[in-house]
């Protein structure tokens with residue numbers, strides 16, 4: 001959700017330009033501050049950011065993005081297996097150069113992606129490589145006893161850039177480049193054989209985010225609190241599973257503007273009958289940031305406030321008199337960059353029993369949080385602070 005001031009918005013950020021009456025209402029009696037979920041030297045992303053949000057020090061436990069997603073899909077990983085994220089992407093050729101046009105293959109739906117992935121399995125799978133179907137454009141390649149010390153680049157970081165500079169490099173990269181080359185030929189073939197896929201914004205696979213299976217200490221044994229996670233995104237579900245949290249599946253959760261907000265809220269409130277903690281992850285503000293579309297990003301934030309924060313507050317107020325809410329982001333995705341950045345992100349902590357207000361701000365925004373003067377440098381400490389506060 002966090003962003004930078006935009007000239008198009010008269011110097012306001014998308015969050016400041018959004019209608020957020022429910023978050024603003026919470027702010028008035030909440031602790032407000034900024035927090036850093038991306039430790040120095042690590043790459044800004046949902047993997048590192050969400051480990052930190054759930055109280056894990058990324059510097060100790062992060063091995064790569066893809067093995068976290070593999071956990072969610074239920075892929076059995078041996079200790080020497082290396083997992084790669086396999087994006088379906090669109091690369092366009094201009095004057096003999098390949099440019100990354102779309103890291104999400106036009107947010108391809110899962111059903112359509114299955115046609116492509118099934119075809120790619122025929123072409124790419126052997127004793128060493130195995131491909132697994134995920135959600136939308138996010139799939140997984142496992143390299144048995146594979147190499148992991150390669151340099152790879154997230155495709156959302158190189159939108160509109162020449163891909164030749166960002167192909168895998170280092171030991172083993174030849175093998176991956178070969179897979180990517182063969183996938184391009186095969187996808188072309190699949191599209192030719194299926195006329196309904198002709199106009200699809202999907203030309204290639206992109207391999208990145210590799211790592212071996214990580215180990216997380218159980219959430220319950222650290223905090224003595226039973227919890228659940230709701231997300232459309234395999235990465236977040238995988239972190240939840242490794243942490244021993246209940247991972248709830250909500251039908252129609254897409255990780256985009258068309259997600260089933262109502263279903264997520266209902267599922268969250270329902271899960272609190274058995275759990276004392278629930279993390280609801282909303283992905284649309286990040287995706288619209290990657291699209292570089294501030295109007296869509298404002299829509300995503302409006303929806304987050306009206307369709308998630310509002311009903312959650314109402315649902316908790318109806319059922320309990322003692323509850324807390326924390327609103328926080330994993331990292332900024334400024335629309336002008338179309339990728340993640342490193343500014344500290346705003347958070348609020350609301351306690352229904354206690355006015356924890358530490359400021360005189362009226363709204364929830366990057367600026368109001370920063371002006372509160374409170375800074376949490378180690379983001380993974382925020383959760384413990386939230387439970388204690």
Ligand SMILES: [Zn+2]
Nearest residue numbers: 286287290333
């Ligand atoms: Zn992102």
